[in-house]
Amino acid sequence: MSERWAREQVLGLAPDAASAKAAGGVAKPGKWGGTGCDDEAVWGECRGSGKSVYRTGVDLTEPAYRCTCPSRKFPCKHALGLLLMWADAVVEGGPRPGWVAEWVEERRERAGRAARRRAAAAGRGRDPKTAERRERRVDDGLAELDQWLRDQVAHGLAQAEKAPYRLWDDAARRLVDAQAGALAGQVRGLAAIPRRPGWPGRLLEEYALLRLLVRAHQRRDELPEGLRDTVRSRVGFTVPQEDVLSGGERVRDLWCVLGSRDTAQDLLTTRRVWLRGRRTGRPALVLSFAAPGASLDASLVTGTQVDAELAFYPGAQPLRALVAGRYGAAEPAVPGGTAxxxxxxxxxxxxxxxxxxxxxxxxxxxxxxxxxxxxxxxxxxxxxxxxxxxxxxxxxxxxxxxxxxxxxxxxxxxxxxxxxxxxxxxxxxxxx
The missing domain is CATH 2.40.50 (OB fold (Dihydrolipoamide Acetyltransferase, E2P))
Structure with missing residues (x-):
């Protein structure tokens, strides 16, 4: 039987405080039937309001969740409540029912297909001509953005305060066409700056940072390697995970999970998980992404500490990382703090x-x-x-x-x- 987690570790999976509170309301054996667990999964059926019965399963290896309830939160209160009962040893071991076995097997098959696709893509390599064409498109797009930024400042910021969202959205769409997606997101975000006292100064700061990024990309051949990697990343050039795992800086430490935050934008949910090494004091950021209805990576639980090796993406200030290897189970821990x-x-x-x-x-x-x-x-x-x-x-x-x-x-x-x-x-x- 898989080692059961502590209640604190389960509650650390909650996407928000409301979900953690609601989980306590359903973590009652009288609400459940058909519960069971084995080394890889926990499952059960929870009676909801009326005649509804929600089938809930948790794949403990990641973890990942499945529930037939209509909640858009991952994990939902039913998955959290089931895990709380499992942590309290209320859920006993047993054979998987058919719907659980089918779900777990489908997950294993999808993971295998994805791994094979990544291996095939890595084997094919990258077409130099395609990369060259993209470089030219990005250069042209940033040259147009440079002129746009100068026009905004030359015309004054007073008119921007009453400008519609389209002012920034049009500029962002042109950057998307130029394959500078990350930069497009920054430009689109300017429309969301609150119109509060000091707003023109804040907008001018953002314009200045964008212009600095444009100029840095135009002079990228003169930059140190780490800063050049940072500039390319901020513009929208991505580094494949395979390259990070094979060539990125590796750091093994006891990584304390400080917390996580989910944000949704353009039908994609992003989870940011913040870590800090207990021995090195080094910060790290692990990102995961999910389309609507898909679950995010919940393997790094707030309030725990995991012995792991991280592979860092290149940059002047390496922060984003991938978990390259784990050594043992996560344990509850209090992170070391600073003044x-x-x-x-x-x-x-x-x-x-x-x-x-x-x-x-x-x-x-x-x-x-x-x-x-x-x-x-x-x-x-x-x-x-x-x-x-x-x-x-x-x-x-x-x-x-x-x-x-x-x-x-x-x-x-x-x-x-x-x-x-x-x-x-x-x-x-x-x-x-």
Missing amino acids: VREFLDEHAAALAKDPWLDRWPAALENARPARAEGGGLYVIDGAGDALPLRTGDPWRLLALSGGGPVTLSGEWSPRGLRPLAAWHETEGTVVL
Whole structure:
């Protein structure tokens, strides 16, 4: 029988605090029938409202989830509730029913086909002429963007404040046509900048960073290798996973999972999982993507620590990584935190290497939330240094801390620190 997880590890899989709370309501044996488990899977049938019965299965090897309920969250409350019962040893071992066996087998077959396609693509290599044509298209697209940026500044930002979304969307579509997809996403995101006091200055900053990226790409042959890799990535040139795994920088450490955040855009959901090495202190970002109805990678659970080797994508400030190998099961752990000043020094050093860096993981120790005189919410450390918090629902964090210190993880951006998880001496890991 597979080693059962701790309840904290299960709750760390929840996509949000509401799902974690709802899971407790369905983690009751009286609501379930046909439950069972083996070394690779857990399954059961949960009675919903009315006559509905939801078949729920969890593939423990990734993990991955299947549930017939209409929820769009992955995992849903039924999968989490089933795992909570399994963690409490309520679910007993047994043979798989047909629908579970079929689902697990289909997953194994799809994984095998995907691996074969990747191997075949790697064997074929890349067509030099195709790569050359794309380089020319990107160059032309960035030259047009350069002129567009200069026009926006020359005409003044006053008219942009009342401009429709189409102003930026049209520019982004031209970049998509030029095969500069990542840059197109940045341009499209300019329309979402809140029209608040100081908005023109914020827009001008974004225009300046875009122009810097354009100029850097135009002079890419003069850049150091790491910075050149960063520029190409920000424009939209991707590095195949096979190349990262075969040639990327490898770092083995005890990686603490600080937290994760899901964002949806253009029918694609992206999960960002932030890690920090306990021995090296190095941050890392693991990304996964899923189309509607598909499950995201949930193998890295907030509040755990895993002995693993990561392969980092190239760049001036390598941050994104792939899990190249694991050594043993994940264990509950509290990450080592820093003071606010130490965190800001670390972020400044990273920003000096990659000026387009828009997010950075934080793990703060002895942190407590507090309100400023103007009503803004901040997190303050033992030295009295503070960071602004960016959250629409601060009550869970406020209730957990009770005015006392906690270890807090979050995602830092120019708009503030978005809390992801907290560790309390009696409550353990709490996903925020």
